[in-house]
Amino acid sequence: MLLENDYFTLYNKGNGRFSLKIFLCRESKMENRFKSVFDIIGPVMIGPSSSHTAGAVAIGREGNKLFGGVPKKVTVHYYGSFAQTHRGHGTDYAIAAGILGFTTSDLRVPKAPEIARKRGIDIRFVEEKGESPIHHPNTAILDMTDGHKRVQLAGCSIGGGAIEIRRLVIHDIVVEPSGTLPIVLLIDPERKIKNQRFLTSFLQQKAPFNESRIYKSPDYYIYEYAIQNYFKPSLIGELKKKYKNIVCL
Amino acid sequence: MYNHIKEIVADAEKTEKPISELIIEQECKLSGLSREKVWNKMKYNLETMRAAVSKGSTGKGVFSHTGLTGGEAIKIKNYREKGYTLSGDFMMEAVQNAVATNEVNAAMGVICATPTAGSSGTLPGILFMLEKKLDLNEEQMIRFLFTAGGMGLVIGNNAEIAGATGGCQAEVGSASAMGAAAAVEIAGGTPAQSSQALAIAMSNLLGLVCDPIAGLVEVPCVKRNAIGAGNALIAADMALAGCTSVIPADECIDAMKKVGHQMPVSLRETGIGGLAGTPTGQAIKTRIFEKDV
CATH class of the missing domain: 3.30.1330.90 (D-3-phosphoglycerate dehydrogenase; domain 3)
Structure with a gap:
């Protein structure tokens, strides 16, 4: 089974297990590659x-x-x-x-x-x-x-x-960001969607994002955010202090 | 963020601020950094450019590892010292600065990409000539770079600035257009004239292919920056004279993108077509990679 549209994608990982991508939001704004x-x-x-x-x-x-x-x-x-x-x-x-x-x-x-x-x-x-x-x-x-x-x-x-x-x-999960940096990823072994909600509201205040997606596998959830502007260096420190498994690209 | 040249011009006219000021304000807003930090970052870039121009124009000059490029900024310098050039000493000084910078780049020296390394000679080419001709101070030179950069942001976000996606018109063509617009501002022209200069400069290099021999940023890149600098000055002068581009700047940028995408892959930084594909170009490639540079 494979469903493909902007909002919902299911990957067959070839070993009988699936991972799921859920597209959450996109602002209508033009996304600039050079920021x-x-x-x-x-x-x-x-x-x-x-x-x-x-x-x-x-x-x-x-x-x-x-x-x-x-x-x-x-x-x-x-x-x-x-x-x-x-x-x-x-x-x-x-x-x-x-x-x-x-x-x-x-x-x-x-x-x-x-x-x-x-x-x-x-x-x-x-x-x-x-x-x-x-x-x-x-x-x-x-x-x-x-x-x-x-x-x-x-x-x-x-x-x-x-x-x-x-x-x-x-972790065998295919993450497909829109491409433009910066990108924030949280790898969540607890697989608790409330972790995603907390991070989302934190970012909404500190580093607005254009898009976000959730990727799910049986072992991990990954939350991905396409951030609008480059980070201030202090914000990366703040995020890393708050979250052990965060990646700021 | 400004998405079109016409928005920048309209805002500059409405607020009666120079384009450079609008771009500084935009940068502070986007980055969250203080004006002082933003200013000093650009100052560091300016100092890097000055060091590269000087390095390539001093002593015997610099030479790349392949021996394909180097030492020609010095040849131009010596020629100028004889006191007679066909296109004028200031023009040839700009050419010398441009060639010096790209020779440093080809020799793996430190440069500031403007917008790219392959086109890094065009802006310093004209800027350090104008410094002498117009007696510019550091503040004016930093403003020149903000204006050029703001124009380049619109080009990068609406078209291309990489040879692999847009050909050399996206690199040297963009640098030349950015430089033309900035030169107009620094010479006392209006924002509308900056936009005209950008349109003229970009139109004149439309279709320029990216065909580096052996895939190296040497031939023809170093000399293409000479034409980038020369073309920028010509376009700026034409705009200051009141000449206008029939096609508006934003449409020229759109055209550059389309032309770039229509170019065959062999002419987009693959080292296959154009000059790279000539018998001499191919022979050089074989010679260099046998040595495994």
Whole structure:
């Protein structure tokens, strides 16, 4: 059984178990991909390409945030322009730098693969031939694991160092945000919808969101919010203090 | 947030504020940061740009690892020193600044993406020339970047700024349009003239493909920024002279998006078509990747 519309999606995970996506709300407002003048004038970065280098650092950094640190093993799948030109653009070292948590202007960015190797982190890059599963020519999909936990993040670089995260897989649940950052995720092992309600009202006051969705599997609920504007740094601290399993991308 | 150029112009005319001021106010509102923080962030970007221009124009210049680009900002500098250029010394100074910045970028130096790294030379190209020509102070230069950035936000949200989705017209074309609009403001033109300059600059680079040799941000990117800077100055001068674009700025932006999406994949930053596809381009690709840069 598969139902598909804007409000309700059921995934067959192939092992006889299902996960459920519920779409909660969408404001009619136009959603802007670029949210700050510094998305256009900036970032300050090490060359040569903002989408293939700075944007790739950003995708790696989101991988680090989602994983909650540096994974032991990462397989990076490239699609489209990323697959064609990653070697010339330094995309490999950029993704590695992001996974290590470096910023775009960190002078260690070009040395990141070496640094990762020394720390015993295995990062591999695969040029995929087919169409990007998230429909963008600058796509990188990160498969991350530490032996127990497996997490997947599919990001695309939309220009000038800005990125979108269009798909995540956490605890076998496929999360499909609208893409534009920031994104807040709460992973709820208690599976209590009141947890979602509390977070929703907190965010409504502190960080208004355009859309929110609930993803359900037998083991976890995941609540996802597409936040309107970039966070103030203090808010991330506040959220992390309140919720152990929160992810702010 | 401003979604269209015409909204910015209307607001600037109604409030009698320069576009830069509206963009600073918008940024404070969107980010929740203080005016001082927002201002200092842009100042840091300006300082990064200045350092890159200077690095590429000093000594023997900078060279990329592949040897494809480098040292040409110095050639332009030496040529200018002879005292005679066809297009004028200020024009060639802008070109020199633009080339210097993109040579630093190709050599994996530190730059400020404006809006992208591939097009990072266009804005500093004209800005540091105008600093001398118009005797600009730091405040005016920071305002230039806010105006350019505000225009770029509208372009980015309505069209594209990545070569992979919109071709070079989305990168150097956008940078040139942003620079033209900002140059008009800094030269004392009206917000409406800024919008005209943007439309003219964007129209003139419509259709520009993204065809980097071996997929590297070197050839033709470095020299494309020279044309981005030159085109911005020409468009700004035309707008200041009272010339107008038949097609309004917002429609030019829409056209850029459509043209970008109609471009074949081979001309959108894949290193396959255009100059990258020439026998020489292909031979360079083979040579570079055999060495495995």
